[in-house]
Amino acid sequence: MFIKHRLYGTINMYSIRQFDSLVVDCDSVGFSEGWTLHELGAPVPLAWFPTFDEANAALDRVAAALEHGDNFFDLSACETELEPCAG
Numbered sequence: 001m002f003i004k005h006r007l008y009g010t011i012n013m014y015s016i017r018q019f020d021s022l023v024v025d026c027d028s029v030g031f032s033e034g035w036t037l038h039e040l041g042a043p044v045p046l047a048w049f050p051t052f053d054e055a056n057a058a059l060d061r062v063a064a065a066l067e068h069g070d071n072f073f074d075l076s077a078c079e080t081e082l083e084p085c086a087g
Helices: 052-068 075-081
Strands: 002-006 014-018 022-026 035-039 047-049 072-074
Touching: 002 075, 022 052, 035 052, 047 052, 047 075, 052 072, 052 075, 072 075
Parallel strands: 002 072
Antiparallel strands: 002 014, 022 035, 035 047
16 A cells, blocks of 8 residues: 655655555654654654544554555545544
C-alpha cells in the first residue's frame, strides 16, 4: 500500500511512499508529548497525534483500507480530521 504522510516537522510538505508495517508509539523523538505512527524500525514518524486514541483510530483506518483492498491511503488527513472512522 502507498501512504501519503506529512513530512515530520513541517506543516505543508508531504510525501507518498510504500510501507510494510505501521506501529503506534509514544513520541520517542521528544518533539512534544503525544503519540506517533511510524514504520517499524524507522527513526522518523509518519504522523503525530495528541492522544493514543487518535493514533489508534488512524491505524484502524489504515487497516480498514487494506482490508478493503485499497492501494492508497492519505494518513496526513487523519492528523487534521482527528475523528475515529466508523468502519
